[in-house]
Amino acid sequence: MLRPFTSLIQTYSPRVPDPILARAEVMRANSMEELFSTSDVVVELAAATPENYHIVTVHLASDGAQQTRVSLHQDNNLTDEARERAERNWSLMLGGLRHFVEHNRAPTDTEPD
Numbered sequence: 346m347l348r349p350f351t352s353l354i355q356t357y358s359p360r361v362p363d364p365i366l367a368r369a370e371v372m373r374a375n376s377m378e379e380l381f382s383t384s385d386v387v388v389e390l391a392a393a394t395p396e397n398y399h400i401v402t403v404h405l406a407s408d409g410a411q412q413t414r415v416s417l418h419q420d421n422n423l424t425d426e427a428r429e430r431a432e433r434n435w436s437l438m439l440g441g442l443r444h445f446v447e448h449n450r451a452p453t454d455t456e457p458d
Contacts (some may be wrong), residue, residue: 355380377430381437396423399431415439 355372374380422428444452
């Protein structure tokens with residue numbers, strides 16, 4: 346479905362066999378870091394099973410001036426690796442949000458954070 350709109354579709358899906366990816370013309374990324382650093386658009390999907398359900402809690406706190414602190418917590422990570430991956434993903438997302446709020450535009454690849 347996305348093929349007309351892009352020249353490369355890739356995934357970080359360690360459990361999906363290579364023949365399935367090849368049949369769908371999807372390239373495998375070797376890590377989440379590789380996927381995020383080489384993609385313009387990232388969509389994260391997982392099977393809708395109880396072990397994949399998470400509660401994400403976002404807290405916004407104002408200092409009374411012009412600053413807002415954003416904190417985020419995601420529960421039900423099955424492993425330390427899953428928790429660390431979620432922390433990296435949310436950190437990237439929140440970093441992009443911060444850049445957008447501070448600069449009124451999305452970051453480019455060449456800009457420092």
